[in-house]
Amino acid sequence: MSKSFFIFIAAFLMVLSSIVSTNIAFAHQQKAAETTVTFNKRSGQLEVSHRFYMHDTEHAVQSLFDKNADIINLKKTQQQFADYVAKQFLVRTLADEELPLTAVGYEVEGKFFWVYQETAIPTGLDGLKLFNGTLRDLWPTQINMVNIEGKDEVRTLYFSDNKDWLITKFN
Known part of the structure; x- marks a missing residue:
């Protein structure tokens, strides 16, 4: 040859x-998730949409809940994960007043798992303090990106490393 x-x-x-x-x-x-916080002026609601990769959630639920947890096929596991997300994502005003979020629902869509929440937009809101610890307690390298839309220009916050509460101010 x-x-x-x-x-x-x-x-x-x-x-x-x-x-x-x-x-x-x-x-x-991927150890990354994306959240969108939208000011819906028509409904008067602050709408929150969390998007997670299914592959990440499959591993997460088995560590967080039990080794037989199945987020793809079991509604119980899906609800458990949505409840977990609700406890890990917090919103406050700049005056440190809690904006309690109400669960709207969740869904599996292709390679993503979505969790939806909302709260009424308070009058005179000049900024937000946000906490997004979802999956960061499980994986320290987890990065949670949050986009804030519908109020001035789009703003993006990255929760990683030791970043707990992040602030964005509006004009």
């Missing part, structure tokens, strides 16, 4: 191994 044939085979195996390792990397946990 020629030297060029061996080079071709070596290059082919390198490309193949990089493709396989990329696919394996995508199968791992």
Whole structure:
């Protein structure tokens, strides 16, 4: 066999191994979640939508609740996780007054698990203090991104490391 044939085979195996390792990397946990807080002026509600990767939630519920927890097929596990999220996401005014969130629901949508909450928008709100500890108690590397929309420009807060309460002020 020629030297060029061996080079071709070596290059082919390198490309193949990089493709396989990329696919394996995508199968791992993301350890990231996204929350959107929307000021709905029409309804007068502050609407909160949390989006989690199903792969992350599958691992999380087995650690948080029990090893047989099944967020894909069991409504009980889905409700447990939604209740857990509700305890881990808190909203306050800049004057440190709690804005209690009401559960609206949850759903499985493809590769995501969604949790929905809302509260009435208080008058004269000039900013928010937010806490998002969801899954950070389980995984210290978890990053929770929160977008605030419908009040001035979109603002984004990142909960990671030791960041507990973050503040955003409105114009």
